[in-house]
Amino acid sequence: MAQVKVSDLKKAYGATEVLHNVSLVVEDGQFVALVGPSGCGKSTMLRMIAGLESITGGEIEIGDDVVNDMQPKDRDIAMVFQNYALYPNKTVKNNMAFPLRMNRVPRDQIEKKVAEVAEILGLTEYLGRYPKQLSGGQRQRVAMGRAIVRDPKVFLFDEPLSNLDAKLRVKMRAEIKELHQRLKTTTIFVTHDQVEAMTMADKIVVMRDGNLEQFGDPLELYDSPANKFVASFIGSPAMNFLEGKVEGKKGGLTFVTAAGLTFPVPDKYAAIAGQSVTLGIRPEHIEMEGEGSDGAVPITVSVVEPTGSEAAFVLRSGPDELVAVKRGRSNFAPGSTVWIRPEPDNMHFFGADEQAIVPAA
Amino acid sequence: MSTLFKNRLINLVWIAVTLAFAAVVFFPYYWMFASALEGSSIYQFPPNLWPAEPNLDSFWTVITGNQVPVWMKNSFFVASTVSLFCAVISINGAYALSRFKTGATRFFTGIILFTQMLPAALIVVPLFVIFQQLGLYDSLTGVSIALTSFILPVSTWLLKGFFDQIPVEIEQQAMIDGCSRLGAFYRVTLPLALPGLVVVIVLGFIAGWDEFFLARTLTASQDNWVLAVGLTSFQGEYTIEWNEMMAAAVIFTMPALFFFMFVQRYLVAGLAAGGVKD
Ligand SMILES: Nc1ncnc2c1ncn2[C@@H]1O[C@H](COP(=O)(O)OP(=O)(O)O)[C@@H](O)[C@H]1O
Ligand SMILES: [Mg+2]
Numbered sequence: 001m002a003q004v005k006v007s008d009l010k011k012a013y014g015a016t017e018v019l020h021n022v023s024l025v026v027e028d029g030q031f032v033a034l035v036g037p038s039g040c041g042k043s044t045m046l047r048m049i050a051g052l053e054s055i056t057g058g059e060i061e062i063g064d065d066v067v068n069d070m071q072p073k074d075r076d077i078a079m080v081f082q083n084y085a086l087y088p089n090k091t092v093k094n095n096m097a098f099p100l101r102m103n104r105v106p107r108d109q110i111e112k113k114v115a116e117v118a119e120i121l122g123l124t125e126y127l128g129r130y131p132k133q134l135s136g137g138q139r140q141r142v143a144m145g146r147a148i149v150r151d152p153k154v155f156l157f158d159e160p161l162s163n164l165d166a167k168l169r170v171k172m173r174a175e176i177k178e179l180h181q182r183l184k185t186t187t188i189f190v191t192h193d194q195v196e197a198m199t200m201a202d203k204i205v206v207m208r209d210g211n212l213e214q215f216g217d218p219l220e221l222y223d224s225p226a227n228k229f230v231a232s233f234i235g236s237p238a239m240n241f242l243e244g245k246v247e248g249k250k251g252g253l254t255f256v257t258a259a260g261l262t263f264p265v266p267d268k269y270a271a272i273a274g275q276s277v278t279l280g281i282r283p284e285h286i287e288m289e290g291e292g293s294d295g296a297v298p299i300t301v302s303v304v305e306p307t308g309s310e311a312a313f314v315l316r317s318g319p320d321e322l323v324a325v326k327r328g329r330s331n332f333a334p335g336s337t338v339w340i341r342p343e344p345d346n347m348h349f350f351g352a353d354e355q356a357i358v359p360a361a
Numbered sequence: 362m363s364t365l366f367k368n369r370l371i372n373l374v375w376i377a378v379t380l381a382f383a384a385v386v387f388f389p390y391y392w393m394f395a396s397a398l399e400g401s402s403i404y405q406f407p408p409n410l411w412p413a414e415p416n417l418d419s420f421w422t423v424i425t426g427n428q429v430p431v432w433m434k435n436s437f438f439v440a441s442t443v444s445l446f447c448a449v450i451s452i453n454g455a456y457a458l459s460r461f462k463t464g465a466t467r468f469f470t471g472i473i474l475f476t477q478m479l480p481a482a483l484i485v486v487p488l489f490v491i492f493q494q495l496g497l498y499d500s501l502t503g504v505s506i507a508l509t510s511f512i513l514p515v516s517t518w519l520l521k522g523f524f525d526q527i528p529v530e531i532e533q534q535a536m537i538d539g540c541s542r543l544g545a546f547y548r549v550t551l552p553l554a555l556p557g558l559v560v561v562i563v564l565g566f567i568a569g570w571d572e573f574f575l576a577r578t579l580t581a582s583q584d585n586w587v588l589a590v591g592l593t594s595f596q597g598e599y600t601i602e603w604n605e606m607m608a609a610a611v612i613f614t615m616p617a618l619f620f621f622m623f624v625q626r627y628l629v630a631g632l633a634a635g636g637v638k639d
Contacts, residue, residue: 050533050537051536051537052533052536052537071536071541071542072533072536072537073536073537073538073539073540073541075537077537078537079533079534079537081530081533081534083528083530085528085530085531085533085534086531087531087534087535087549088531088553089552089553098535098538099537099538099539101539102535102538102539102540102544103539146538150538
């Protein structure tokens, strides 16, 4: 077990820099998710930690060692690739035994360890099979098994669940999380799926275009996104954004869009009165009522999307569009008028530079 | 006509065409074999389709003669060294071309193919001069080296195709699992490319065994002839020992035949590998 420290990490392919001065510390035993849209540099960073890509600038430390010039085999890490990279000509057993053999573990210990891990992952009856005789989910487990037999300092996962169907993915999500709670090995888990990141990780790194956008607890990212990108990336359905202006003064602050949609704004945002800003409000933070009441704003329901446990409503007022989510059943029909009220404590404002505006305490 | 009948008819025609084609391909071999068994009765007209007095005399003469065994040994030397050189060099070259994608490797990947556009006849004269200066003229090693330079580009390309199909992650996994880069290659990647390697070995061997043009040009003394060159010497100025020549020819085709039978499984797997996605 070990902490992983990345300092000012840079990666360039020729003249194009794909990773710009990324720094972060993954503490011993932590499960950190690296999340961001496709092409943002997640795999590149993970592969640099693994030693599979050269380092253009900066430093990587695993435990107490700077590993910049260390071969992958000497870093004491295990990795699970998106395509599992099982050895097709080896049985499940030999796939899992391979890293132990390479590290000169005595034969009887290999037998014991492989049997133990196979038991944990429910692979015991498949030990004699070849990878092509296994289902996708079983292959995924073998790849996991090969990683955990080694008892490495760090697990590196590169989108290990993205080739599974939705149901299996949810199941494996829980299994991996459980496995981590049991083994407590430092883990870096790459995914493009924010739900995966939110549900599994102790801490999340949000990346965009080779930059680290925010690093924090899942709920911290959800409650106080540092910028509009993180706000839009974390949470599902995604946060609503409205362009407008904060008007009035303390006691009567309002946010008004160009088309005239108006919401009251809490006093702690008095400092931005008069400024053009973007209002961010999550669908689950919009209260909806069938009748008008004080401070509520009328708006037209244009689409209803029920899922059973909750329903999403697409609301329209002129050119302004919002999505609201309400738990349980409700009988707001398309075309009808409802009254909405954004929860004042859950409003987010972003400046012209897309950075979050921090309210006065 | 019912469709069933029609289908059957099409099948029959198809089989007939295939058989006819096989017969055309097979007949020269049969004729070669029949003539070798014929013995002295070969000089009859019209020729016998089936040997009049089948016997192994010509084989005996050829095998116990003091030239054919030497030529066979020479052919075997050239074939196995070409096969070995090509395998060893193309394993490394093909791996580099497949895995290290830099401007230089891309350039070489292209230029290797370019060498295939030069006919052997075009470079055989300069080759002759160079080999003479290097003291490689009239030596079997010289023939092997020259031929290797012709076969190597093909085997490198072939093997590169095999390496290209092995996901690079498998090798990287091996590197994480405790292998050095070279170790990962020899322990994991190369075994997965085994069908390709077998194809390359067979290709080299057969090319070496069959070689005539370079061997004829780069060797002079009869003791340094390979079998393909030696075969032509049965065709004397005044007489042609047809039966002995055919017996030698039968012997000549045997190794290729055995080799193909032995590695057919790999060859089919190897040639099919391009079209199959696992
Ligand atoms: N070998 C390479 N050569 C050039 N560019 C590359 C190479 N590998 C990745 N990239 C670029 O680096 C960026 C990050 O890629 P990657 O780390 O794979 O993204 P992610 O895993 O987040 O989807 C992408 O823009 C990609 O095109
Ligand atoms: Mg990736």
